[in-house]
Amino acid sequence: MPAIVRIVDLVKNYYMGGAVTVHVLKDLNLSFDEGDFIALMGPSGSGKSTLLNVLGCLDRPTRGRYFLGEVDVSEMSDDQLSEVRSTYLGFIFQSYNLLPQYTVVENIELPLLYQGIKLDERTKERCIELAGMVGLGDRLDHRPLQLSGGQQQRVAIARSLVNDPHLILGDEPTGNLDSRTSVEIMQMLRGLNRAGKTIIMVTHENDIAAWARRVVRLRDGRVESDTRNDTRVMAEMN
Numbered sequence: 001m002p003a004i005v006r007i008v009d010l011v012k013n014y015y016m017g018g019a020v021t022v023h024v025l026k027d028l029n030l031s032f033d034e035g036d037f038i039a040l041m042g043p044s045g046s047g048k049s050t051l052l053n054v055l056g057c058l059d060r061p062t063r064g065r066y067f068l069g070e071v072d073v074s075e076m077s078d079d080q081l082s083e084v085r086s087t088y089l090g091f092i093f094q095s096y097n098l099l100p101q102y103t104v105v106e107n108i109e110l111p112l113l114y115q116g117i118k119l120d121e122r123t124k125e126r127c128i129e130l131a132g133m134v135g136l137g138d139r140l141d142h143r144p145l146q147l148s149g150g151q152q153q154r155v156a157i158a159r160s161l162v163n164d165p166h167l168i169l170g171d172e173p174t175g176n177l178d179s180r181t182s183v184e185i186m187q188m189l190r191g192l193n194r195a196g197k198t199i200i201m202v203t204h205e206n207d208i209a210a211w212a213r214r215v216v217r218l219r220d221g222r223v224e225s226d227t228r229n230d231t232r233v234m235a236e237m238n
Ligand SMILES: Nc1ncnc2c1ncn2[C@@H]1O[C@H](COP(=O)(O)OP(=O)(O)O)[C@@H](O)[C@H]1O
Pocket: 014, 015, 022, 024, 042, 043, 044, 045, 046, 047, 048, 049, 050, 051
């Protein structure tokens, strides 16, 4: 499988006031294969979200290279990065990040709107289909506050798929959910992965990381371990 993501000697520093520099990612080298399902783990403050933000083109590396497919995105302009985000990437956040005044279907449509695509019957049909796929076919006109946490995260998953992304990035996607609902969400992510989507997900929970195929642990901005989950064990789960 070709690498969908490759980072080379990646450094990320935050510059605070005065001469204070926070060194967060320290010469990271990682390569993720197309079609893989990766859990990024590590203690709080180890740099998981920082790495995910760089991978999601929401933030830039201080030094080093980031190849998304064949393309070096590390030196792209803001406009180019936002183009990459809206055409190649799907995002799922811990806090769902839905707009409260919009319905389920309208929330799923949002990335298309940001992409400058004109909304019409055809795009609406696609969003309704995605809502159905995540089990919300009977909640199309509900607003986020009329949904449970698990349902809101399912809307976010449908939204992350609307641009047919190559890569889905999740930052603690089950962080606000109880364990039963977390299992539902992980089953959904596993299904997407089996259908061919590459997924990179941050989690600090072992139970959640067990759903991934590969587990990369960060510690203090460096890779501490990089292992593959036993697929036989995984097959016995669900
Ligand atoms: N915008 C920022 N400015 C300065 N320091 C930051 C910023 N974002 C994160 N950090 C620091 O970088 C380190 C890693 O943070 P983060 O990537 O959020 O870790 P994790 O997601 O693993 O908990 C922490 O020490 C944090 O305080």
